[in-house]
Amino acid sequence: EPEVTQTPSHQVTQMGQEVILRCVPISNHLYFYWYRQILGQKVEFLVSFYNNEISEKSEIFDDQFSVERPDGSNFTLKIRSTKLEDSAMYFCASSEGGDLQPQHFGDGTRLSIL
Amino acid sequence: AQSVTQLGSHVSVSEGALVLLRCNYSSSVPPYLFWYVQYPNQGLQLLLKYTSAATLVKGINGFEAEFKKSETSFHLTKPSAHMSDAAEYFCAVSRPSSGGYNKLIFGAGTRLAVHP
Numbered sequence: 028e029p030e031v032t033q034t035p036s037h038q039v040t041q042m043g044q045e046v047i048l049r050c051v052p053i054s055n056h057l058y059f060y061w062y063r064q065i066l067g068q069k070v071e072f073l074v075s076f077y078n079n080e081i082s083e084k085s086e087i088f089d090d091q092f093s094v095e096r097p098d099g100s101n102f103t104l105k106i107r108s109t110k111l112e113d114s115a116m117y118f119c120a121s122s123e124g125g126d127l128q129p130q131h132f133g134d135g136t137r138l139s140i141l
Numbered sequence: 142a143q144s145v146t147q148l149g150s151h152v153s154v155s156e157g158a159l160v161l162l163r164c165n166y167s168s169s170v171p172p173y174l175f176w177y178v179q180y181p182n183q184g185l186q187l188l189l190k191y192t193s194a195a196t197l198v199k200g201i202n203g204f205e206a207e208f209k210k211s212e213t214s215f216h217l218t219k220p221s222a223h224m225s226d227a228a229e230y231f232c233a234v235s236r237p238s239s240g241g242y243n244k245l246i247f248g249a250g251t252r253l254a255v256h257p
Contacts, residue, residue: 031184058242070185070231070247082242118184122242127192129175130245132184 029053033119033133040109041141048104048136050119059102060120060130061094063087070118076102077124114140143168143234147248154255160204160219162251164232167213173243174215175233176206179250185231191215202226227255 032051040046052059061073074084076094093105102121106113116137120130148163166172173192177185189200196208206217215232231250235243 033184060242060244062245062247069249070233070245072244072246075242075244077242083244120185124242127173129187129190130243132177132186134182134184 029131031119031121031131031133033117033136035136036134037137037139039139039141042111043108046106046109046138048106048117048119048138050102050104050121050133051100052102052119052121053131054100055123056121056131057124058082058122058130059094059096060122061104062118062120062132063115064118064135065112065115073104073117109138109140111140114138143172143236143246145232145234145246145248147230147232147251149251150249151252151254154222154253156224156255156257157221160217160222160226160253162217162230162232162253164206164215164217164248165213166215166232166234168234168236170236172234172236174206174208175235175245176200176204176215176217177231177233177247179229179231181228188217188230222253222255224255224257227253229253 034049059076064070075082116135118135119133122128122130144167146165175190176188189198191208199205232248233245
């Protein structure tokens with residue numbers, strides 16, 4: 028069964044550094060999402076992306092965050108200047124689109140900011 | 142605004158016993174509801190979804206959930222727990238969107254332990 032893949036599985040970065048988290052969504056999917064889960068807290072929506080633009084973003088997704096689909100397969104989340112509070116598990120998800128289609132999640136990238 | 146409350150952050154059952162994981166939602170519009178499971182070091186896997194068709198929804202691995210509008214609930218059940226069911230379970234809500242995407246709002250999760 029096709030799956031969403033995320034790399035790396037664990038990223039350790041110094042505070043203030045830029046980090047790029049990578050995702051390869053399922054190939055025929057059209058809608059892409061990023062969520063994060065701070066340790067011990069809920070999974071939180073960050074952003075949704077369709078047709079090469081952001082369709083919705085949360086309050087968390089400030090100017091330090093950006094998303095991009097640089098080619099036909101990858102979907103990336105960039106954090107420009109990381110803060111300690113950015114430490115979390117970041118999940119990528121994709122769906123075919125349409126309200127009835129579920130989101131398929133990757134295994135996540137654990138981001139640790141030192 | 143939509144929200145989800147999962148009652149009980151930890152549930153422990155014996156192998157073979159009934160599993161009941163509780164989820165209550167708040168939504169100003171008819172919601173779509175989902176249950177996801179997360180095994181250690183893995184992503185979120187869809188168990189089942191409610192999208193306004195049948196109120197009793199059957200999912201994978203023998204799980205099912207019943208949508209009760211009057212109680213704003215979407216509890217997850219399984220008649221007989223198996224050791225492999227030990228995982229964290231997340232209830233999520235979204236609302237219909239003309240844009241075709243559906244932002245998920247998650248509950249805090251319930252960790253299910255199954256003991257022999």
